[in-house]
Amino acid sequence: MEDENIEEELFLVESQLHDIQGQIKTLLDRQEELYERQSQLKALLEVSKMSRNKSNYESSVTLEDWSGSFPWDSQADDTRFNVFGITSYRSNQREIINTVMSGKDVLVIMAAGGGKSLCYQLPAVLRNGIALVVSPLLSLIQDQVMGLAALGIPAYMLTSTTNKEVEKFIYRALDKGEGELKILYVTPEKISKSKRFMSKLEKCHHAGRLSLIAVDEAHCCSQWGHDFRPDYKNLGILKIQFPSVPMIALTATATSKVQMDLIEMLHIPKCVKFVSTVNRPNLFYKVYEKSPVGKVVIDEIANFISESYPNNESGIVYCFSRRECEQVAKELCNRGIWAEHYHADMDIIAREKIHMRWSQGKSQVIVGTVAFGMGINKPDVRFVIHHSLSKSMETYYQESGRAGRDGLPSECVLYYRPGDVPRQSSMVFYENCGLQNLYDIVRYCQSKRSCRRGAFFQHFGEALQDCNGMCDNCASSIELKEIDATHHTKIVVSVLRDLQLNDQRATLLQLVDKFKAKWKGLGHSNNDVDLKREEIEQLIVQLILDHVLKEEFQHTAYSTNAYVTLGPLWKPALQGNRLVKLEIAVESSQDRGGGGKSSKGAKRSRMSDLEAKLDKLRRELSSSSSSNGGISIFPHAVLSSEQISLLSCQKPTTEAELEKVIGKVKMEKYGGRIIELMRSHVMDARAGNGADANKRNKKDKDVVCVESSDEE
Numbered sequence: 001m002e003d004e005n006i007e008e009e010l011f012l013v014e015s016q017l018h019d020i021q022g023q024i025k026t027l028l029d030r031q032e033e034l035y036e037r038q039s040q041l042k043a044l045l046e047v048s049k050m051s052r053n054k055s056n057y058e059s060s061v062t063l064e065d066w067s068g069s070f071p072w073d074s075q076a077d078d079t080r081f082n083v084f085g086i087t088s089y090r091s092n093q094r095e096i097i098n099t100v101m102s103g104k105d106v107l108v109i110m111a112a113g114g115g116k117s118l119c120y121q122l123p124a125v126l127r128n129g130i131a132l133v134v135s136p137l138l139s140l141i142q143d144q145v146m147g148l149a150a151l152g153i154p155a156y157m158l159t160s161t162t163n164k165e166v167e168k169f170i171y172r173a174l175d176k177g178e179g180e181l182k183i184l185y186v187t188p189e190k191i192s193k194s195k196r197f198m199s200k201l202e203k204c205h206h207a208g209r210l211s212l213i214a215v216d217e218a219h220c221c222s223q224w225g226h227d228f229r230p231d232y233k234n235l236g237i238l239k240i241q242f243p244s245v246p247m248i249a250l251t252a253t254a255t256s257k258v259q260m261d262l263i264e265m266l267h268i269p270k271c272v273k274f275v276s277t278v279n280r281p282n283l284f285y286k287v288y289e290k291s292p293v294g295k296v297v298i299d300e301i302a303n304f305i306s307e308s309y310p311n312n313e314s315g316i317v318y319c320f321s322r323r324e325c326e327q328v329a330k331e332l333c334n335r336g337i338w339a340e341h342y343h344a345d346m347d348i349i350a351r352e353k354i355h356m357r358w359s360q361g362k363s364q365v366i367v368g369t370v371a372f373g374m375g376i377n378k379p380d381v382r383f384v385i386h387h388s389l390s391k392s393m394e395t396y397y398q399e400s401g402r403a404g405r406d407g408l409p410s411e412c413v414l415y416y417r418p419g420d421v422p423r424q425s426s427m428v429f430y431e432n433c434g435l436q437n438l439y440d441i442v443r444y445c446q447s448k449r450s451c452r453r454g455a456f457f458q459h460f461g462e463a464l465q466d467c468n469g470m471c472d473n474c475a476s477s478i479e480l481k482e483i484d485a486t487h488h489t490k491i492v493v494s495v496l497r498d499l500q501l502n503d504q505r506a507t508l509l510q511l512v513d514k515f516k517a518k519w520k521g522l523g524h525s526n527n528d529v530d531l532k533r534e535e536i537e538q539l540i541v542q543l544i545l546d547h548v549l550k551e552e553f554q555h556t557a558y559s560t561n562a563y564v565t566l567g568p569l570w571k572p573a574l575q576g577n578r579l580v581k582l583e584i585a586v587e588s589s590q591d592r593g594g595g596g597k598s599s600k601g602a603k604r605s606r607m608s609d610l611e612a613k614l615d616k617l618r619r620e621l622s623s624s625s626s627s628n629g630g631i632s633i634f635p636h637a638v639l640s641s642e643q644i645s646l647l648s649c650q651k652p653t654t655e656a657e658l659e660k661v662i663g664k665v666k667m668e669k670y671g672g673r674i675i676e677l678m679r680s681h682v683m684d685a686r687a688g689n690g691a692d693a694n695k696r697n698k699k700d701k702d703v704v705c706v707e708s709s710d711e712e
């Protein structure tokens, strides 16, 4: 056997082994889940039998049945609605809250925007004493504290920016139980570096006033997580010092390995684990073909934003480089969209200002690099656009997941062209599994048939769920054509082999040129379709994914260049023994160009006149209200988007009606202004309808009109 043949077979065997290992891992994870569920069900069954046998009534609640009834139920419901303004629990929230209230340690894995904060904030309000919350970023902490203050909950933060007076107040509260303090936020550095703080906390605990400990963004504890923070690894001390205080660790993404790591590092081996799905049913995922002409891409993005989001709805555009960020932001501004750039080269004050303007709804779009990351807590981001592809499925899931954290329909659009692949691959090839991770997202982008959501389930090892037509491939009516590209592949491979024989190499773009030149010089049968430039690029990338070709990298003083060379499976492709199919969209004119580009999108209705008025009012109220530190609060803390749509449907005009929608606390704070707005809106609408009716009556004297007071 020739060396090359051996290598080829070895590669095939290795790639099959890799697949099988992936399947084994998925099965083992599933087995673990089933074992856990099995023991839960057995315990449930036992207790249910026991309770049936007993004549006197006893709670049928077991350690595992966290959805049963508990003594704090009515108080929890009252606080949920009247203080937090939340109408009903989302999946797992109630169970998690009950577990914490029962004094257990808990690990919560819940998708971004799933509502993790309520899981520790509500018990913090209900339990006696002070809750300690560890969170990694100042901006996240500020956001939470402002939001809680707006709800009338005494929350404070103790960080490097806390002024002396507030610090004194906090220490007195910890030390002597003076003053009103319910939730205290700190960064992990406080735990690891401040002996003074730890001794005050000790006193607080000793006096029985430490109600619970929450570790938010807990994946930061693990080196295997995507955002490891060294100070997080010292948080294990908390459980050692305060073993009787319930600890709740929360994160949006954690593989089984990270979960095990967290449990070990935080010393919570007996914690109750709640793992929710990665599915974000309100997000519509789509991939758009990206034009090679930069201006066209910007035009399309600008049209998309201005046509789909004319009411200044917030969004993010992610770009590949800092320079691209600045250019895209500038070009969007030139097209009338208030966009600002954000990247790591800017100083922290400038970045904070931009973040703040956007959070307050003053600017519409942030055009950022990956540096615009974890601190984003804005719930009503309606669209996340990727100007270039991300480096992995995990990164894309997180970045796109910043859309729609309030649960309302939102869009995630990725602009893809195969020509962008080498830019990313030359950045990630040196990372552990960097290329493999990149090729996973490239596969996602190249696919024109498979459900986008399905790709996430597969990636995170979760069972498939229905997409409900919430991705372009599931919703699309675009016709696809399958082209036999076996002959084209032969030519690509032969071009590369000739180059290799002459000790030459080609980049993706050069390879396309060489292919075109060779294609022209050859005779073809009628079956050989003449491919467009982008289609040849698509074919070459597909061949890289299928190991017929591969990428190689060369460093220069200033950059790393990516070249396309022969991959392990080039021989059968050259011999024409490998059938290659290429999927191409048959475009109709309405599928391309301006605005939505594709007619299908998130099932989102335009903001009504009343919703726009309420949105304006919440912005006004937010800039005139202020939290503990005198900082103005965010508009979404005054009224959430969900509350705005409820108000616009129900149009309450009395205090009692309004309180049913927004709860007591917000009613007391903002009720007057909201009712004023609702009443004047309803009056205007009646007057409008009356005027319309008069006009119509004049025109059609014989027709009797029955008018409704509801104009929408």
Ligand SMILES: Nc1ncnc2c1ncn2[C@@H]1O[C@H](COP(=O)(O)OP(=O)(O)OP(=O)(O)O)[C@@H](O)[C@H]1O
Binding pocket: 086, 087, 088, 089, 090, 093, 110, 111, 112, 113, 114, 115, 116, 117, 118, 251, 252, 379, 405, 406, 407, 640, 642
């Ligand atoms: N039961 C609920 N009903 C309606 N809205 C809710 C509910 N629970 C939480 N929310 C809202 O959902 C949004 C996201 O919640 P939260 O910030 O707690 O998400 P998260 O799970 O911590 O997400 P992330 O991982 O991005 O930090 C917030 O605006 C919050 O008020």
Ligand SMILES: [Mg+2]
Binding pocket: 116, 117, 216
């Ligand atoms: Mg959170």
